[in-house]
Amino acid sequence: MTEYTPGAQRPPAPPHRPATPNRSTGPSLSTLNAIVWALVVVDVVLIGIAIAMAAQFFSGPSSNQVADDRTPGSSSPAPDSEPDGSEGQEPDAEDLADITGAETFTTPTGNIICTISSTGVVCSIAKLNDTPEENPNGCEGFIGYVVELRSSGTTLPCIPKSELPVAAGDGIEVLEYGDSKTVNNFVCESSNTGMACEDSNSERGFKLARAGITTH
Template structure:
């Protein structure tokens, strides 16, 4: 390369070297971002138990519980978004490979993309719209972190989003899995 650069001006040489360095950095970054994270909420192979500690410091994997209010959050990929209140939880999933449950009289295209948990238990309602991915304005619940409102807790994991009530009844939802717990 030195022989090829001999006839070029010093400014052009610097420009070419800087461009080469930037291309290498961009390539390494692309590999890390696109290929370096093999654990996503699109996988469903390792069950995780939710944690519900309200005395944990803010910098740990578990977030502090709130007794009232509403929390809206999404998985790190944005594929799953949940609304958590003292009355229950509703989660949506934009992309899923799980077949929608059969519901008499339901022809809604969004069925199977919404799951709820409340005092009546777990339900997959008939819905017309397929939800999109969570927007940038929705808080991210990092893998291993939990949110609790009232008696309901959701935990984000690389195997999906797990939401349960105080008795352990709930669900786990991921691209390739929808499980009612216990």
């Protein structure tokens, strides 16, 4: 300790330094407010998205979407599908049949339908084991679903897709397995392996089955 001598000049006092404010280590109030508002905005956006998704889910597909799911003529079989007996039509056999002498019959399964008359026989099959090739050799349709027998021999006509054969409906005579039908010189016999028809004069004929058509 320095001794003070009267009359001596006192040493100058040290300069006054302002007190340094305490620095806070946490975020300021303005920063906390900004974070809170940001969270509020995010919550509002998420609630809006949830409401929109719920409304879309419960409203179901629109009428336009339902219509787009249906292709024109959707009730008809696809071009590469096998006829299932629900579409098409029975073959037209008027050119082979006498108006008063024709007889139409089917196998017990209804898969084969035949019309026999004094001028010939025409038979069709609704389902085959293998779908024939479409549009072969200039045919705009299928060959192999219908076979015709005349005195001149057998032919396999081209059948348009819209006229593919169908299974027999009610009201058509059933030719039981082992039974036959004869008109003039044409005869057809039903069996569990298919339908066989022949011209007794020329011995030409065919057999129609799920495996296909064979001629002789």
